[in-house]
């Protein structure tokens with residue numbers, strides 16, 4: 131019931147105000163695979179560029195799926211900043227609502243964003259945990275979702291090369307959140323304890 135209300139509310143106040151999203155319809159559609167021979171075309175290069183720009187325009191953005199900026203394509207990008215050595219520490223401090231450390235992330239050394247084209251989750255651990263979650267397209271709601279602790283994704287990179295990436299913890303959660311986007315699923319569809327948390331100005 132609460133969820134229904136929140137979703138109705140979401141419809142009046144979609145996230146496009148943050149990301150210039152072209153419509154909620156795309157967010158709710160199953161996205162389309164990119165033909166492998168098209169991966170290196172200018173069209174896809176431009177989409178990837180736009181995705182990284184949108185992602186990096188959001189301080190709290192860690193990953194973005196193509197439907198979030200209006201492209202119904204099976205692509206997601208993970209921000210390189212989550213691989214920064216101090217990312218886990220800063221994130222933990224934020225979750226515990228402790229004071230934010232004075233130095234900020236990603237300014238020192240830019241780590242390349244990771245591109246996943248036509249991603250498929252090939253493995254999910256049976257072991258799951260409730261983890262805090264939010265979404266750039268569902269401002270400013272946060273909740274807890276039940277996610278597998280480990281996940282493996284098979285995808286193509288921006289050069290059309292197939293690769294496999296296993297992850298645990300936060301990156302495994304990102305894999306699950308982003309592949310959900312490609313199916314038109316948002317975290318609020320299955321999260322619990324959903325609440326609104328406006329950003330500190």
Ligand SMILES: [Zn+2]
Pocket residue numbers: 264265266267307311
């Ligand atoms: Zn999202």
